[in-house]
Amino acid sequence: MSSKPLNELLQSELDWCWGHRKDKCSQKCADASADTSSYGLGEVLMQNHNGRLKPVEFCLRMLTNAKKRYAQIDKECLDGVWASKHFYQYLCGLGKCQLLTDHKPLVTFINLKDLDTTPIRCQSLLIWLMKFNPAAEYVPEKHLVVVDALSRISRRGQGLEGVRFGDHGISSLIFADDVVLLAPSSLELQHALGRFAAECEVAGMRVSTSKSEAMVLDRKKVACTLQVGGEVLPQVKEFKYLGVLFTSEGRMDREIDRRIGAAAAVMQSMYRSVVVKKELSWKAKLLIYQSIYVPALTDGHELWVMTERVRSRIQAGSASEISFLRRVAGRSLRDRVRSSVTREELGVEPLLLHIERGQLRWLGHLFRMPPGRLPGEVFRACPTGKRLRGRPRTRWRDYVSRLALERLGVPPEELEEVSGEREVWASLLRLLPPRPGSG
Numbered sequence: 001m002s003s004k005p006l007n008e009l010l011q012s013e014l015d016w017c018w019g020h021r022k023d024k025c026s027q028k029c030a031d032a033s034a035d036t037s038s039y040g041l042g043e044v045l046m047q048n049h050n051g052r053l054k055p056v057e058f059c060l061r062m063l064t065n066a067k068k069r070y071a072q073i074d075k076e077c078l079d080g081v082w083a084s085k086h087f088y089q090y091l092c093g094l095g096k097c098q099l100l101t102d103h104k105p106l107v108t109f110i111n112l113k114d115l116d117t118t119p120i121r122c123q124s125l126l127i128w129l130m131k132f133n134p135a136a137e138y139v140p141e142k143h144l145v146v147v148d149a150l151s152r153i154s155r156r157g158q159g160l161e162g163v164r165f166g167d168h169g170i171s172s173l174i175f176a177d178d179v180v181l182l183a184p185s186s187l188e189l190q191h192a193l194g195r196f197a198a199e200c201e202v203a204g205m206r207v208s209t210s211k212s213e214a215m216v217l218d219r220k221k222v223a224c225t226l227q228v229g230g231e232v233l234p235q236v237k238e239f240k241y242l243g244v245l246f247t248s249e250g251r252m253d254r255e256i257d258r259r260i261g262a263a264a265a266v267m268q269s270m271y272r273s274v275v276v277k278k279e280l281s282w283k284a285k286l287l288i289y290q291s292i293y294v295p296a297l298t299d300g301h302e303l304w305v306m307t308e309r310v311r312s313r314i315q316a317g318s319a320s321e322i323s324f325l326r327r328v329a330g331r332s333l334r335d336r337v338r339s340s341v342t343r344e345e346l347g348v349e350p351l352l353l354h355i356e357r358g359q360l361r362w363l364g365h366l367f368r369m370p371p372g373r374l375p376g377e378v379f380r381a382c383p384t385g386k387r388l389r390g391r392p393r394t395r396w397r398d399y400v401s402r403l404a405l406e407r408l409g410v411p412p413e414e415l416e417e418v419s420g421e422r423e424v425w426a427s428l429l430r431l432l433p434p435r436p437g438s439g
Contacts (some may be wrong), residue, residue: 004037010188011159013402025300032044032046032080032083032084032087032091032097032098032099032100033045033046033053033099033100033101033139034076034079034080034100034101035183036063036075036076036078036079038063038068040060040061040062040063041060041061041075041078041079041082041083042058042059042060042079043058043059043060043079043082043083043086043087044057044059045057045083045090047089056090057090058088059083059086059087060174060175060176062094063075063081064370064372064373065370065372070121071119071121071174072103073103073105073106073109073119073122074119074121074122074125075085076101076103076105077104077106077109077121077122077125077126077186078125078151078281080099080101080106080110080125080129080134080136081129083099084097084128084129084132084134085092085128085316088378091132092132096133096134096135097132097133097134097135098134098135098136098137099134099135099136099137100136100137100139101136101137101138101139102138102139102140103137103138104335106136107136107137107138109122109126109136109357110126110129110134110135110136111135111136112291113126113130115127124198129342141216145343162182162183162184162384163182163183163184164379164384165377165378165381165383166377166381166382166383166384167381168377168378168381170182170374170378171183171192172196173241177244178241178242179196181193181196182242186216186223186224186225186226186360189214189224189226190226190227193207193226194228197228197229206229207228207229209228209229209231209233212228212233213233213234213235213239214226214233214234214235214236214238215235215236215237215239215246215248216235216248217248217250218248219249219250219388223235236248238254238390243299244300244302245298251393252303252304252305255289255300256304256310256313257295257313259296259298259299259300259301260297260313260314260317261292262296262297263296263297263317264317266292266293266296267293267317267320267321267324268320270289270292270293270324271287274288274289275327275328277325282285282328282329282330282346285328286328286346286348287346289324289325289328289348290348293321293324294351294354297314297317297351298351298354298358301355301358301359302358302359302361303362303396304355304359305394305396305399305401306352306355306359306399306403307394311352314351314352314355315352318350318351321351322339322342322343325342325343325346325348326339326342327345328346329342331346340434349434350434350435352434352435353432353433353434353435356403356407356432357429357432359398359400359403360403360404360407360408360429360432361426363400364419364422364425364426364429366379367415367416367419367420368420368422379397379439401415407432408428408432410428
């Protein structure tokens with residue numbers, strides 16, 4: 001599908017007009033294919049292009065231990081609901097949404113829209129689906145090879161030990177069609193890669209060598225030669241996965257510097273396109289600030305280790321931010337109004353407070369995660385091996401424990417008990433005051 005008609009709506013020099021070409025362009029994205037296995041859910045959003053369905057976006061979700069025990073009809077219904085939520089921006093506003101599935105009972109439930117004959121758990125799920133006016137169509141499993149492979153892709157790593165974290169072995173990380181394979185040696189990684197590539201070919205897919213790279217997590221330079229289909233994958237020192245920059249040394253400094261630089265560029269462009277626009281209200285300008293500038297700076301901030309250097313860099317960048325907020329409030333430096341007063345009137349919290357609150361919120365999530373959830377298991381695990389000589393790096397767990405003691409007064413031995421009460425922990429975070437001098 002050509003997106004040019006829709007991209008024209010984003011150009012400020014053109015008049016905003018929704019016509020036949022734009023309507024035809026948006027109506028093509030109306031087919032969602034969903035399938036479930038015992039391990040996860042797989043969905044593909046597709047468009048009809050010259051009589052053939054072509055994928056637009058993939059998504060994958062692993063099932064929790066509780067949802068693995070759902071009946072098959074409940075899993076299939078949950079899969080359709082999650083697909084509609086994930087592709088909401090594509091499906092919202094369309095006259096009709098077509099759901100392709102290989103589960104015949106689900107077709108009957110969705111098309112009849114009779115809640116009285118629907119299982120209890122499926123009723124609330126079907127109520128959510130009704131807002132999209134869905135029409136389910138049965139497609140044999142052999143014709144749903146892409147989505148079926150996504151739902152069963154977690155089996156690709158079975159039998160491989162992967163990287164050990166305490167008692168847990170992690171051989172792969174999967175998000176939609178982005179896959180990371182992990183192994184303790186290049187030989188084992190080549191074996192896992194070859195096995196994964198073979199499974200993809202069986203499902204009618206292939207590994208894109210132009211988008212695949214190899215990286216060794218080691219402070220020393222270690223060679224790692226990997227091949228896929230006779231092509232050698234390039235070895236890099238930096239790798240971006242899900243928008244976060246990972247380095248071979250295992251440090252987050254480059255990622256934090258990149259975020260600060262990206263936020264500075266966003267702020268500069270906002271001065272040219274937002275501040276000078278007199279037709280925009282101050283509420284609209286703040287909404288743009290909160291939806292563009294703040295995520296550009298703080299995406300992935302939950303796992304940052306906030307050293308004094310990082311704090312000073314963010315503080316230095318906040319000078320341009322407070323200048324923007326002052327302009328939004330209709331003030332200048334001559335008014336001699338404190339930055340904290342301007343923030344309070346606009347309802348904007350300091351960036352350092354936003355970052356620290358997000359880190360402590362994520363800490364509470366980790367403590368409350370049930371057994372079996374990968375982030376919680378890695379957080380609780382004790383890695384084996386020896387540290388190198390010299391001053392050890394500050395672990396995120398040590399940093400955030402000190403942060404909770406300093407900002408909330410909760411000692412490390414009481415963290416799990418206090419954060420286990422969701423409402424208590426949330427109330428403590430809401431009352432978290434800004435640091436002195438943070439603007």
